[in-house]
Amino acid sequence: MATHTVRFKIKRQDGPTRADTQRWEEFDIPWHPQMNVLSALMEHRRNPVTVEGKTVPPVVWESVCLEEVCGACTMIVNGRVRQACTALVDQMPQPITLEPMTKFPLVRDLVVDRSRMFKDLQKVKAWVQLDGTHELGPGPRQSQENQETAYPLSRCMTCGCCLEACPQVNDRSDFIGPAAINQVRLFNLHPSGKMNGAERLEALMGEDGVAGCGKAQNCVEVCPKEIPLVDSIADVSRQTTKHMLFGWLLK
């Protein structure tokens, strides 16, 4: 049996247009070993009663894998943007506050709409232009060293942490953010991906592109997969400059 409870303070809102319902609610959730924010929310769902003793609809949140590989459960935990699944309760000061990310449209409670991130991947053509999925033999040979550069870049879960932390991503700017820029670096590294490198760079040449970075370096601080986002932005920035200056010569 639970020996004690953990106090959670959760920011809630019933729907995107229901700012009138914005409120904080507090819950005491029975502690269990290896408790993390999501296992706490699951426990809460079985008995959704506030500290005042009022039964309320359970808090709504997004989660899939519970092992920090899908990117779904990003939220602001104790003021820091991160995945809730790896937020271990015993390692955090209490009460624990949970808030939705602020840089994306709110859906409900802790859920936000991150669809812009997927649209951005379309915009920068984050794919290898394949001739087809029929058998065409092995792919291009690559060094293990190249794999070791590409693999960390490829672990981006489109979780939104870097956009949330970036001061340049806000209501007054259309800055695409670090995640999509990192994907351009990734695909421009690949032996056949780089054949369409110019198109990707061109998608990042506007004001909303790589030039929008203000070099605050918050992104790399919050990235749960420790992707070298600042290096990626610098690298892509160099590529766009080169392309801008000499691209027409190479055509």
Place this chain on the structure above:
Amino acid sequence: MAAKTSVRSESQKVRRVIVVGGGLAGLMTVIKLCEAGVPVDLFSLVPVKRSHSVCAQGGINASVNTKGEGDSPQIHLEETVYGGDFLANQPPVKGMADAAPGIVFMLDRMGVPFNRTPEGLLDFRRFGGTLFHRTAFAGATTGQQLLYALDEQVRRWETQDVEDEKGIVVKGEKMVRKMEFWDFLSVVQDENGAARGIVAQDIKSMEIEAFPGDAVCLATGGCGIIFGRSTNSVICTGTAGSAVYQQGAVYANGEFIQVHPTAIPASDKLRLISESARGEGGRVWVPKNAGETRRGRDVPEKDREYFLEDKYPGYGNLVPRDIASRELFKKAFHEKKGVFNSKSGKNENEIYLDLTHIPKETLKKKLAGILEIYEKFVGEDPYSNPMRVFPAVHYSMGGLWVDFERAQNGSLVAGSPRNQSTNIEGLYACGESDYQYHGANRLGANSLLSCIYAGMVTGPSMASFRSNMAKSAFDLPKSVFEKARKREQEKYEAILKMDGKENPYAIHEELGNMMLRDVTIERHNDVLDKVISNIDELEIRARKSGVTDTAVQSNQGATFMRHLFNMIVLARVIAQGARNRDESRGAHFKPAFPDRNDADWQRTTLALHKEGGSANHAVNYVREFDYAQNGKGVHITDAVDISLVKPRPRKYETAGAASAVAGTDDKKTTSAQA
């Protein structure tokens, strides 16, 4: 009349097909459909990039024979059917094994950052049930990397316009229309029962809509959440498969649930520690002294019992999962030799999985992804401490029954509309939601392969079905769809009105605890009888629960209620199937019937839903049935196609036993062990 292969229907609408599920199988199906010129509506409960395929860790099998061990697709086929204890139909397995090298090369071309050899070729590692290095991998997050590659290709198809036969762009129509955050409710059936589209619910706005489709594919994954805690993602409730089973689809081999030997014990999820840990040399052990108080790292070699290596010198720590799980369970549960915890004063259900003898540099290159999970959730450094693990529900070998058409050469007839078709005309299934490739036990790193291969088969199969159909779904009267939509709308409103005292999440916890305790590693008939009657009771109680939320938007409580009912229905199929099968085969183990019984049970379990029983959901197990496709009747029996590899007893004590070809050639097996 418009040509049957036309992109437009007679009423001039673009003839789309529907794929439900955006994991590896669904995405591969979509890509193949697009390449065949068929526009697709892709539905998914979550953004497809977050599908459960993302959790797969170790790798994907393909007999490329990069290491010169003499591996071949023939050996891959043999080891897969042997590992599956001869319950899989062999032609689809042959098709898969033959296609595997091409699939891995395709993924490589898509940009998957596979680990490399010094020459820049794909690197391969060992996995369970084989002695060959057959598994290509991208660190220890291979599923994630494969999913991303297919997701990227589908994203490209999202930007492509639909073109008609003359190459003229159809305005406003893209090849892929992605519908994310939609929950599948049911298929729309016409008066003959054929699938003509689906009804789905937007889980944000909660609106319910019907969508026509000239064929429908379910690629909706496994059902591990029925067992409460498992290695599965929270979305793997099996709800879609259960829904179509209740609409008449046959569910096959439901009782075959894989328990993976090594996961991290916890209260919310049992996080997987991939078999690749053992493939790279990880060793499983317990202290010889049950009351050992020293930390794992401090227990010297002479005081350790490497029980898998001792009992199975041939395959050692890489025996197939069903065998390893039973041995770990026996050690901890029956012999009480799990890791001793001085705080609780008892031997916990924990076994050591040890990587500490492997150089840190190697581990970082090949296994960092899983070691990071262990470190983050357990708070202990696995580079210098043996990990503590225990078996967990992992994969469903069973699933929706699907057909195949056998070719002369023993493989599948390419493009046959029968391949991957369920018994509901126009409804296809692939990926973990089908039952086709793994028999009674799946070999590690065959799941990513079977998902992609099945997708490669399903796409052309659906395209071929679509070109042969008499009347497009887009030419049916609207009333067909409206009726189906209304039925689901009424069901949803009924859920919203539920105001009983029971909490659906608490009932799910009870269901999960029972299924986990009684229907996994060891199965006993008297216990299963109780489980089956308890399932009925739980269902009746679930009907007395109250929906926890009545909000108009993002009502997760109502969605969960529906999934819960569907889980209970599948739980019955699993438990009853296990009760019936009086033998032991692969993952299905009954101590009272310890041997495989080919005379009575070399057959597929075929379950049909029927009304009846105290909760009004009962299972009708059949030995044969008929189904129709494009005007032709097909007769199906439960006989397993064993035409390629003759069944023989399954033993892993001797090296090379899993493959007759490999086993007869001493030189090959020796080099494979090296």
